[in-house]
């Protein structure tokens with residue numbers, strides 16, 4: 001039977017504030033356990049939360065970027081549960097009156113635009129961290145993360161495949177990065193994602209029973225986990241069984257989801273309005289100002305790269321997906337006219353060199369000035385495209401100017417006929433076979449001969465000139 | 476609406492409270508009386524009256540600037556812990572999925 005996949009995603013993302021959401025403890029990744037805590041985030045008696053203005057600003061900015069309606073009044077609520085990751089035994093969140101609702105995210109899948117609705121965006125505090133491993137007779141708690149500001153972004157069940165789920169997340173991540181509200185480092189836990197998954201016979205109007213999949217720690221694992229879960233549900237249905245509503249954890253190593261057999265009763269959070277915080281009333285002028293100061297969003301950049309520079313949609317997509325790559329493009333084309341050449345180098349060699357070195361653009365010494373200078377060296381024939389690759393590597397490793405690298409390493413292209421001609425003649429003499437092939441009409445043999453000259457000159461010979469010399473000598 | 480013994484057991488479970496049989500009986504009676512008392516409010520006509528989310532409606536949520544301040548050092552933080560191990564608070568063993 002043909003089934004339709006229905007997926008809704010719940011994303012938690014850490015807001016990039018300096019201090020926590022309800023107290024002034026610093027937010028830092030990797031600090032020593034229990035050294036970023038105070039009476040408020042430890043839930044000591046008599047303390048009161050005070051809301052971080054910047055966290056609100058970031059939340060509003062993200063909500064507007066997600067095309068949501070930001071509500072003039074929203075309300076914090078207590079989510080009550082007994083689990084020692086929160087010293088208060090409740091988490092401050094938002095429930096029936098969230099900050100924002102009714103938005104959407106759009107992205108391309110195989111050339112068509114998919115729109116995924118955003119049901120709600122609300123603020124909450126992160127919890128502490130439990131360490132289970134190697135502990136005798138208990139668990140250990142580190143409260144450094146308790147009170148770190150989070151944004152919860154809940155999608156409508158509009159996602160129709162595991163691939164769409166990944167693309168939605170990538171677009172969401174890009175939006176959050178472009179708006180500067182989060183660093184969105186999934187490996188540091190600053191973006192977490194849970195999924196509600198169900199399937200139903202195609203054409204059916206009724207919803208299937210859904211399962212909640214947790215513990216997916218990368219975009220790739222989201223796609224894999226959802227593909228697994230969809231297939232599992234299909235097999236359950238096809239063997240005449242029924243899907244059980246439950247929470248399932250993704251096991252990255254084994255590549256399976258497994259039931260965590262949690263009691264449904266544990267999900268009764270008994271929300272009630274947080275008495276320690278007054279309703280959050282937003283000044284409409286402030287919200288308008290946040291909207292007006294909105295930085296360029298990924299979709300706008302993609303459009304601009306196509307319209308302003310005539311780049312193919314594919315290039316615009318690749319350059320936009322990474323904000324830093326797109327920024328480098330924008331700065332380089334201001335110094336060097338040929339936008340497509342810049343795009344090709346960024347998508348190709350620059351990305352490769354950085355990937356090989358496991359470097360972020362921001363952390364590499366590569367500058368737009370040097371990149372533009374290198375492209376000009378190719379244009380004026382000082383270096384070949386091939387040599388430029390090693391110049392680029394050197395630029396990334398040392399931050400030196402391309403001209404200095406070329407001079408230092410003696411990489412200047414040989415465009416002197418008097419120097420190349422004897423070499424071309426020698427290669428002709430040494431390779432009678434390919435020469436005969438070429439003369440016999442196999443034009444491909446020329447490539448081999450040119451290659452020999454390039455090899456002898458360690459790539460420095462001007463390839464156009466070498467080509468020309470061979471044609472003349474063999475013609 | 477009345478409170479039953481099952482409700483009491485449910486709430487006790489959520490709060491991780493262990494109740495003796497006679498406590499369950501007496502809490503059922505007490506909670507039932509409290510709920511019935513509060514239920515009286517439902518007799519009022521609240522048609523057209525906006526819900527009250529806070530008893531200080533004229534006040535707004537105060538915001539603070541995003542500045543880092545002084546917290547507790549680790550020894551101070553752990554001083555009130557019933558049990559500690561190394562740099563951490565120690566709690567009875569829990570299973571990851573209790574949280575839901």
Ligand SMILES: [Zn+2]
Pocket residue numbers: 020023024025036037038039040041042147546
């Ligand atoms: Zn604190």
